[in-house]
Amino acid sequence: MKLSSKALLALAISSITATAYAETQSQDFVPTTLAATSAQSEAKGFVEDFSLGGTTRNWYSHESKYRGGTFAYKKHGQTLTDRNRTNWVQGTILNASSGFTQGTVGVKTEVAVYNALVLDRSKRDIKGGSNRTLADSNGDAVDQWSKLGLANVQFRVSNTTLTAGRQNFSSGIIDTIGNRALPSSFQGVSFNSEEFSNLSFQGGVFDRVSPRSEQSLSKFRSEYTNSAKVETDKVYTLGANYQPFKSLKTSFFGANVKDFWNQYYFGATHELGDSQELALTTGFNYYKTVDEGKKLMGDIDNDTYSLSFGLTHQAHSLTFAYQAVNGNEYFDYLHETNGIYLANSLTSDFNGPNEKSFQVAYAINMAEYGVPGLKFNAYSARGWGIDGTHYTGNRGVVGKGYDGIQSQDGEKHQEYGIGASYAVQSGPLKATAIRATYVEHRGSEFQSDGSIKEFRLVTTIPFNIL
Known part of the structure; x- marks a missing residue:
């Protein structure tokens, strides 16, 4: 499951969180005007606004494959297998951030040290670590690293900020992903401009990604490539967020991933009604992907979209989401990013060639019953019609593009999940979040995700030093 703060905005109700509104959502038109205030004019100073703090996260996961599936690991030169994999890591972020200097052009710096302490170091348990625990070439856990x-410098004029260095970035195509003990980040140059009341612009060029469970920087590769050697070191992106009505938010982004693809994203969420009576949230997300340059990922021509409808009544929300992939290859995105704002991106992305999927989700916010911060959710999703038999994008070269999906003929799968979360509302542990989830996924013979069960328990504690 891949969610970040801006992904929640794009997915809206399809992210399975209950949203409450105090009054009926206005449908009024929002005129575009210059921003009422300048953020830079309110700068407090480089030292005066300095902050030091961070978060520590205890991340535990236990997985079990079934229906013949196994994990593999090496011991004394032999490859051994069993059904289970366990990863348990404590990830801590210490972030030092200055304020912006005063004047027409403000300057700020940000540095964050990421540390991982492995709590389960058994080679048999971690099974090579995957993208969960950092392991060496022998499959042994790196105990602590x-x-x-983050390490960047920022320049701000009025409400426009330019950031250079290692940084977070969030859009529908390239987005920091934070669903492990530590998040990813990107190296490059970006800007964010909020000079208008309801219209903002973002863009950037990135050459490296800092993966969630690795010490070094890496070139970019695709999430669904069948060769880790296919990489690119240039990603260009540009887009805008626009709110034409108080009830409607839209986002459009384009990206050029050098020698991979050009990708375009459009997202919209619309809110109607009053959740104390009945509110409807509609979410739409669309991606267009076409091959580019040297076509290192093979021929690509893919249209993918999701449409969701969420009904909210007081504490309760019910969501229905449909998703479709129109293309003979996977809907793909960049590895170590959260660049998939589709409604049915869950443990499985439900993004196989020509796949259709449908999800039903229910959530309850216990604040309505006197327990603020406590939420429960459950969902069921099914995918069908997965057909890669018409794929020719590898041009007959074994190992190129998405070679291997030709065996997917009428594949199907289903996923069920339940979750509970609690956020501390006050006191010294305020904003501490505890989240427990159980997911079960079952796939047909050649469906790429297989059959697996996972229990995950994550506790995140924020802290402030200065």
């Missing part, structure tokens, strides 16, 4: 997760 650190890196610079």
